[in-house]
Amino acid sequence: MYNTKRMPEYPLNQSFYNRQVIEVAYDLIGKRLVRQMNGFQISGLICETEAYDGMSDLACHARVGKTNRTAVMFGPPGFAYVYFTYGMHWCFNVVTGEEGYAAAVLIRAIIPDTGLEFIANNRQGIDKQHWVDGPAKLTKALMIDKSQNGVNLSNSKSGLWIEEGAHIDKSRIIHGPRIGIDRTPEPWRSKPWRFWVETI
DNA sequence: CGCCCGATGTGCT
DNA sequence: GCACATCGGGCGT
Numbered sequence: 001m002y003n004t005k006r007m008p009e010y011p012l013n014q015s016f017y018n019r020q021v022i023e024v025a026y027d028l029i030g031k032r033l034v035r036q037m038n039g040f041q042i043s044g045l046i047c048e049t050e051a052y053d054g055m056s057d058l059a060c061h062a063r064v065g066k067t068n069r070t071a072v073m074f075g076p077p078g079f080a081y082v083y084f085t086y087g088m089h090w091c092f093n094v095v096t097g098e099e100g101y102a103a104a105v106l107i108r109a110i111i112p113d114t115g116l117e118f119i120a121n122n123r124q125g126i127d128k129q130h131w132v133d134g135p136a137k138l139t140k141a142l143m144i145d146k147s148q149n150g151v152n153l154s155n156s157k158s159g160l161w162i163e164e165g166a167h168i169d170k171s172r173i174i175h176g177p178r179i180g181i182d183r184t185p186e187p188w189r190s191k192p193w194r195f196w197v198e199t200i
Numbered sequence: 201c202g203c204c205c206g207a208t209g210t211g212c213t
Numbered sequence: 214g215c216a217c218a219t220c221g222g223g224c225g226t
Binding site: 050052059060061083085086087088089091093106108125126130134135136137178179180181183184 | 216217218219220221
Binding site for chain 2: 064084088
């Protein structure tokens with residue numbers, strides 16, 4: 001069931017993010033994504049991620065080099081890369097690896113944890129089952145948009161961070177090809193860099 | 201459940 | 214000019 005009270009937690013520090021993007025994507029499964037603003041909190045346990053690994057990865061936005069849009073990905077690890085797509089959707093990523101190497105983990109799905117009344121309000125007319133089961137759904141539920149692009153995820157004052165969450169048995173974490181990159185050439189298209197929990 | 205399709209606007213060629 | 218790391222509604226199975 002959902003938690004309504006919990007012990008104080010702290011944002012994962014920058015060293016967590018300063019590693020290979022695929023390791024970070026795997027280790028983010030089970031962590032808690034927290035959005036805090038003006039005295040209320042919305043959070044969820046991360047249950048699906050994807051790794052995008054630098055300019056050589058032809059599915060990664062950084063493949064065309066550093067642009068205004070992708071600048072944050074070229075910066076230091078532990079910062080939010082939030083991009084706009086399909087004319088109406090925001091997607092949230094965490095920058096990984098050392099500064100200058102453009103890699104990030106897309107957070108694709110979470111399990112609602114706290115602030116359910118706010119999620120319900122932000123996702124009106126949608127079945128609970130589909131509140132946060134997609135990358136642009138969870139940003140809507142957690143009120144993440146352009147104003148969070150570039151914020152420091154290791155500083156709770158950003159109002160957006162990731163902290164320790166639930167222990168997930170490693171045997172339950174499975175992986176496969178990334179979603180929505182059908183036009184990306186091989187071998188990138190088939191790289192098994194999407195991670196998710198088998199049974200939710 | 202699955203497939204199909206329109207919405208909608210920004211960034212890069 | 215067009216692709217796009219998507220979503221939700223509609224309708225068929």
